[in-house]
Amino acid sequence: MGLHLIDVFSAARSLDHVLADGGSAWTVAADRKSLQRRVPLPESEDYETAVDPEDQASEELKRAWAKVYGRNPDASYAWNHAIKAVEHILKPIVTPNNPTATLGHVLGQLRSQSPLYDLVLRDNGATPAVIPLDAFEKILHMIWPNPDRHGSSEQRAPTQQEAQAVVQLAVLVVQWGRTGILVKK
Numbered sequence: 612m613g614l615h616l617i618d619v620f621s622a623a624r625s626l627d628h629v630l631a632d633g634g635s636a637w638t639v640a641a642d643r644k645s646l647q648r649r650v651p652l653p654e655s656e657d658y659e660t661a662v663d664p665e666d667q668a669s670e671e672l673k674r675a676w677a678k679v680y681g682r683n684p685d686a687s688y689a690w691n692h693a694i695k696a697v698e699h700i701l702k703p704i705v706t707p708n709n710p711t712a713t714l715g716h717v718l719g720q721l722r723s724q725s726p727l728y729d730l731v732l733r734d735n736g737a738t739p740a741v742i743p744l745d746a747f748e749k750i751l752h753m754i755w756p757n758p759d760r761h762g763s764s765e766q767r768a769p770t771q772q773e774a775q776a777v778v779q780l781a782v783l784v785v786q787w788g789r790t791g792i793l794v795k796k
Contacts, residue, residue, distance in 0.1 A: 619643060620643060623639045623643040624639075626639055630646075630649075631649075635649070636648055636649055637649060637682075640677070640681070641659070645677075645681065645682065646681075646682050647676075647677070647680040647681050647682070648680040648681070648684075654779060654782075657782050657786065658672070658782050660786060661782045661785045661786050661789070662676075662785075664789070666699070667699045668696045668697075668699035668700040668785050668788075669785075671692045671693075671695040671696035671699060672692070672693070672696040672778075672781060672782065672785055674688075674689075674692040675688075675689045675690070675691075675693040675695075675696060675778045675781060676689075676778060678692065678774075679771070679774045679775050679778045680775075684771055686768065686769045686770060686771050686773065686774035687757060687759050687760075687768060687769055687774070689774040689775075689777070689778055690757040690769050690773070690774045690777050690778075691757055691760065693754060693774075693778045693780075693781035694714050694754060694755055694756075694757060694781070696781050696785055697714055697751070697754055697755075697781050697784045697785065697788075698712070698713060698714050698717065700784065700785045700788035700789065701714070701717045701784070701788055701793070702717065704788060704793055704795060705717045705720050705721060705728075705793075705795075706720055714751065714754065714755040714756075715755060715756065717751070718748065718751050718752065721744065721747070721751070722748065725744045725745075725748075726796075727795055727796055728744055728793060728794065728795055728796065729741050729742075729744070729793075729794050729796060730742040730743070730744060730746070730787075730792055730793055730794075731791075731792060731794055732792060747787075747793065750780055750783070750784065751784070753776075753777065753780055754777050754780050754781060754784070757769060758773075
């Protein structure tokens with residue numbers, strides 16, 4: 612069985628080299644079982660860091676990534692799971708007593724209780740920089756809501772490009788939530 616895994620790994624690596632040498636838009640996905648759209652290295656590394664811990668936020672982010680960069684893209688599905696990843700990472704910080712809170716509820720709490728929160732960037736022991744919370748709220752507003760989720764006169768299907776941007780923002784928010792950049796005073 613061990614030999615079989617080595618063979619699969621070797622075959623996946625060989626295929627990835629052929630795809631890269633051929634200038635393909637596709638690459639072998641991290642699961643070694645599928646192909647995904649080639650993503651620039653910094654974004655790919657950020658994603659790998661964000662999904663490193665095994666938790667619900669990581670699982671939702673993996674679903675979003677697969678549907679935005681995978682062979683059978685679904686922009687709406689990707690957007691919905693990006694929202695869920697952000698919800699899973701922010702609820703314990705912003706609404707710890709409400710495990711069923713949505714991203715809309717988290718946004719409302721941040722707006723109404725903004726003096727209770729800071730975005731703090733630390734730089735190798737230097738004095739922390741506090742970023743205005745409204746910048747973070749704007750990022751969350753770009754993620755929420757998915758334009759085809761809520762019934763309104765402006766309901767529409769999101770584009771693939773929009774979904775890619777939202778998934779990348781979700782990666783950022785998940786990383787910030789994991790590293791303690793959003794802090795409750």
